[in-house]
Amino acid sequence: MSMAPIRNLILVLGDQLTPSITSLAGGDPARDLVLMAELGDEARYVRHHKKKIAFLFSAMRHFAAELRGLGWTVEYVTLDAPDNRGSFTAQLGEAIARHRPERVVVTEAGEWRVRQMQASWAERFSRPVDILPDERFLCSSADFARWAAGRKQLRMEYFYREMRRRSGLLMDGDAPAGGRWNFDAENRKPAKADLFMPRPPVFEPDPVTQQVLALVEARFGDHFGDLAPFGFAVTRSDAEAAFDAFVARALPKFGDYQDAMLTGEPFLYHAVMSQYLNCGLLDPLRVCRRVESEWRAGRVPLNAAEGFIRQIIGWREYVRGIYWLKMPGYERSNFFGHARKLPDFYWTGETPMECLRAAVSQTREHAYAHHIQRLMITGNFALLAGIDPHALHEWYLTVYADAYEWVELPNTVGMSQFADGGLLASKPYAASGAYINRMSDYCGGCPYDVKQRTGPEACPFNALYWDFVSRHRAKIGSNPRMAQMVRTYDKFPAEEQQRIADSAAAFLAGL
Incomplete structure (x- = not known):
């Protein structure tokens, strides 16, 4: 049974859970119909972590209720509904056939493959399809392309300064607050286990979430990850409460310890907000303004406020710009020609290397690991071991609750694996065991010796690094930030160089 003739059919995607999003902003609840759907194709295009699927389906169901409370008519198709068609195109076609809207309205998708689907709909369904810009970002893809045009190198730091000026965040007139743009040098303290660690709030699953958890266990029980315990916020008000708790309890020390890693402490002083930002439950500019106001009120040091804001208006916007500038094709970048298969322990966590065991086990449990665990543990290992960057990209996209291709792909291919040859990052993020030992307590509980460079007892990161x-001296020797390492290697005696090659080969053969 259809409602009265409808003007616009507004399709809202699972990462567009924002009532003011452009597709809804121009709509009229009295004359337009909102369509939302839980789709098998979207849950399976990589085999997403069970917690990630549950988080999004539950957040979508709660968002549909939020929209109904605002007066919208929402047609919501659950995964197990008899009329579920499994894909965006098929589901939209079914709704168009039933409701015969004048036009379809969508906000542009965040991922290339879905944007290609959207572009095909007008012809396929013989009616106008308005694809509106996603204005939840500071910088549109066209703006970013203009910024990038003619530059020999793209560097986040210069882009970030533009975003600071554009937003006015942490600015004193034309100058950056505190006289510096970036306080990263103050944000590299190793953490000690006796620090008080605030835990992110845990939200008890309500009946809607409990239904989703049962559905996910039934349909995706063979996917990676632990479903229980489940404690993500799935409503806007709970996501805002989680952010308030971060600001009050963890933000003051977020800067100091943002690069630290501790056994048994998956969260430290991190916000654990990116999954809420990336699906639309939190507004990026609003959270940045709130953090700025905490600094101006004297409750938070500048290095913490600046470090947090840089992650959002700097990195997050920058990687999205790179994604749309370089897609399609960027996902196959492979500057070093790495082709090794992803080791099984990325899924099982079963490895004697304590740092990798901790990062993977935590990822399986929480669908979360902080940026240094991703960059300097799982990413660094893959780079040193010569893992195929596309396989690693698919792993990151699968296992994290905040992972969408637009944000994850450039972080993996560009920053972590240097597979784009230095378009995004100024150097390969390669490091030996010494870095991990400095920034964590993992090495103390590891059977390998971080102080040894070669031999069966040595930390594998050491021989793999050298x-x-x-192996790649021809490609990295001219990089100003790596040339010194090549010169250092060249000074090793020939026997030591041979021991390094033998140790690395023996370890890799055992993978």
Whole structure:
């Protein structure tokens, strides 16, 4: 049974859970119909972590209720509904056939493959399809392309300064607050286990979430990850409460310890907000203004406020710009020609290397790991071991609750694996065991010796690091931030260089 003739059919995607999004902003609840759907194709295009699927389906169901409370008519198709067609195109076609709207309205998708689907709909369904810009970002893809045009190198730091000026965040007139744009040098303290660690709030699953958890266990029980315990916020008000708790309890020390890693402490002083930002439950500019106001009120040091704001208006906007500038094709970048298969322990966590065991086990449990665990543990290992960057990209996209291709792909291919040859990052993020030992307490509980460079007892990161330098010297020797490492390697005696090659080969053969 259809409602009265409808003007616009507004399709809202699972990462567009924002009542003011452009597709809804121009709509009229009295004459337009909102369509939302839980789709098998979207849950399976990579085999997403069970917690990630549950988080999004539950957040979508709660958002549909929020829209109904605002007066919208919402047609919501659950995964197990008899009329579920499994894909955006098929589901939209079914709704168009039933409701015969004058036009379809959507906000542009965040991912290339879905944007291609959207572009095909007008012809396929013989009616106008308005694809509106996603204005939840500071910088449109066209703006970013203009900024990038003619530059020999793209560097986040210069882009970030533009975003600071554009937003006015942490500015004193034309100058950056505190006289510096970036306080990163103050944000590299190793953490000690006796610090008080605030935990992100845990939200008890309500009946809607409990239904979703049962559905996910039944349909995706063979996917990676632990479904229980489930404690994500799935409503806007709970996501805002989680953010308030971060601001009050963890933000003051967020800067100091944002690069630290501790056994048994998955969260430290991190916000754990990116999954809420990336699906639309939190507004990026609003959270940045709130953090700025905490600094201006004297409750938060500048290095914490600046470090947090840089992650959002700097990195997050920058990687999205790179994604739309370089897609399609960017996902196949492979500057080093790495082709090794992803080791099984990325899924099982079963490895004697304590740092990798901790990062993977935590990822399986929480669908979360902080940026240094991703960059300097799982990413660094893959780079040194010569893992195929596309396989690693698909792993990151699968396992994290905040992962969408637009944000994850450039972080993996560009920053973590340097597979784009330095378009995004100024150097490969390669490091030996010494870095991990400095920034964490993992090495103390590890059977390998972080102080040894070679041999069966040595930390594998050490020989792999120098073997990486040796293998790729032609490609990294001219990089100003890596040339010194090549020179250092060249000073090793020939026997030591041979021991490095043998140790690396023996370890890799055992993978």
